[in-house]
Amino acid sequence: MAVFDVFNPLQNVTPRFIEEQLSEIIEWFDENSKPLLIIDNGEPINVITVEKIKDFLDLKKFHRRDFHYPSYAEIMNEVEKLKAGIIRMITKDQFIYMLDKWILMPDIKHELKLAFKVFDTEKRNFLETDDIKVIVTTHADVYSEAETRELLRDANVRGDGNVFYEDFVESLFNVAPELYQLEAQYLYQNPHEDPSVLPEPEETAPTPIATEGESNMPVKDQKES
Structure with a gap:
């Protein structure tokens, strides 16, 4: 088993970022780093401070569906694993390594439930057997009559003629846990269309403070008589 090298954490890791995302990360690092770290009397190495990591995360470059935004405690936990708790400085490879750990991969069970919801236009949380029959015989890899x-x-896990699809999916994975090994993809190509992800909360402008002689109470329009 290879020994983990804190100064070369990507030695046995292939970052999961797409090429465009990785380029953005490297570009931001190069613009914000400084040659402050010297190892074994070598040339100074460009690094960023731990505080800068928070600045990068605040840019919200990744959608919450496929990236976990860590708390400050989670950031510091990873910093300690990289033995940077005292110097509080992170190299480029360490920065990429940390960010890569917070990537969220699609969960096949969750995406399968979303696929059923697409056909549940009345939002009843179940589909009739006729609906299921149409789906499996007309979409993707179609089923035969026997299948x-x-x-x-x-x-029909409840025996009432309706397919409560969340229960059905759970039963599938209980019977065949090997399904978890299947490679999953996000159902929604545009993450902002994904109904399972709440939108980012909108920032509200602070209420202006009234100066002396003014009031914060709304003033009704008055018509001239």
Whole structure:
């Protein structure tokens, strides 16, 4: 087993960022780093401070669906693992390594439930057996009649003729946990369309403080008589 090198953390790691994201990270680092760290009397190495990491995260470059924005305590926990708790300085490779750990990969069970929700236009949390039959015989890899009957027999987990799809998905993964090993992709290509992710809270402008002789109470429009 290879020994983890805190100054070369990407030695056995392939960052999961797409090329465009990785270029943005490197560009930001190069613009904000300074040659402050010297190792074994070598040439100064460009680094950023721990506080700068928070500045980068505050830019919100990644959508919350596929990136976990860490708390300050979580940041410091990773800093300690990189033995940078005292110097509080992070190299470029360490910076990329830390950010990569907070990438969220698609969860196949969650994405499958979202796929059922697309067809649940009335938001009843279940689909009728006829709906399921249409879905599996007309979309993607279509099922045969025999496969459809078998699927519907297993899907009717409550025995009332309706398919409560969240229960059905859970039962599938309980019976066949190997499904977790399947590679998943996000159902929604545009993350801002994903109904399972709440939008970023809007910042409200602070209420202006009234100066002497003024009031914060709203003034109604008055019509001239």
